[in-house]
Structure formats: structure tokens, C-alpha cells
Amino acid sequence: MNVLENIKEERTIKNKENILQGNNDNLKANIIRIIKGSLLSIIVSVIFLIVFAMLLTYTSLSENTITPIVLAIVGLSILLGSYLSTKKINKKGILNGAMVGVIYMLILYIISSVIFMEFSINASSIIMIICGIIAGIIGGIVGVNTNKK
Numbered sequence: 001m002n003v004l005e006n007i008k009e010e011r012t013i014k015n016k017e018n019i020l021q022g023n024n025d026n027l028k029a030n031i032i033r034i035i036k037g038s039l040l041s042i043i044v045s046v047i048f049l050i051v052f053a054m055l056l057t058y059t060s061l062s063e064n065t066i067t068p069i070v071l072a073i074v075g076l077s078i079l080l081g082s083y084l085s086t087k088k089i090n091k092k093g094i095l096n097g098a099m100v101g102v103i104y105m106l107i108l109y110i111i112s113s114v115i116f117m118e119f120s121i122n123a124s125s126i127i128m129i130i131c132g133i134i135a136g137i138i139g140g141i142v143g144v145n146t147n148k149k
Contacts, residue, residue: 030089034096037085038103041047045077075135079102082139089144097140101133108132 077101081098081104083110089096105128113119 030092030096033085033088034103035097037081037096038107040084041077041081041100041104042107044080045073048073048077067124067131071131074104074128076132078132078135079139083143083146085094086140086143087146089092091144093140093142093144094137095140097136097138097143098133099136100139101136104136105129105132115149 014061033144035124039102049070056063082100085100086096108123109129
């Protein structure tokens with residue numbers, strides 16, 4: 001009976017190791033997806049912001065449109081990035097999508113703070129942060145639920 005108990009104990013230990021290894025692999029894969037989603041969001045934003053800047057320069061668009069258009073570009077970019085980063089997972093779309101939004105907003109805040117030499121948060125930046133996180137959450141929810149059959 002000792003031999004059977006030892007075999008059962010070894011199987012239990014191997015199963016626990018496999019579960020821990022699987023969780024570790026899932027965590028790494030999620031982190032990589034979140035980073036890719038954030039980078040994709042930034043790339044899409046840069047492209048659309050360049051197009052918008054050209055439209056502002058060469059057309060009669062009013063400067064009053066800058067804030068809403070920038071918010072829309074940021075929101076849609078984060079929505080796309082969080083959607084694509086959560087498309088291949090089956091759970092935690094809210095958390096992963098929100099993380100894409102948070103990372104995007106942190107990168108945006110750091111870059112803008114360095115460029116403008118001013119590390120401050122005002123009402124406009126708080127609204128933008130909230131919009132970014134909400135867009136990430138929505139994209140995460142949609143991304144996770146598109147795989148369900």
C-alpha cells in the first residue's frame with residue numbers, strides 16, 4: 001500500500017506543478033497581450049493624430065474640435081487595442097482591457113509631461129484618463145465575448 005500512496009502523492013505533486021506552471025504561462029501571455037494591445041493603441045493613435053493634424057492644417061476645421069477629436073481618437077485606439085488583446089482569452093476581459101487603458105494613459109502622460117516639462121494633472125487629464133480606462137474596459141468585454149459560441 002505504501003507504493004500506491006507514493007504514486008498517488010507523486011501524481012498530486014506533478015498536477016500541482018503543472019497547474020502552477022500553467023498559471024505562470026497564462027500570466028506571461030496576458031502581460032504580453034496587454035503590452036501588445038497598449039503599443040497597438042499608441043500606434044493607431046499616432047496615425048490618426050497625424051491625419052487630424054493635417055486636416056487642421058490644410059482645411060478650415062475649427063480649433064474647437066481639437067479636444068473632442070483627440071478624446072475620440074484616444075478612446076477608439078484604446079478600444080481597438082484592448083479588444084485585440086483580449087480576443088484570445090476567455091475571462092477577465094474587464095481587467096485586461098482596463099490594464100491596456102491604464103498603460104496607454106501612463107505612457108501618454110509620461111510623454112506629454114516630458115515634452116511640456118510639466119508634471120501636473122488637471123480636470124482635462126482626469127477626464128481623459130477616465131475615458132481611456134472605460135474604453136479599455138469596453139474593448140476588453142467585447143474582446144472576451146466575441147469568442148463565445
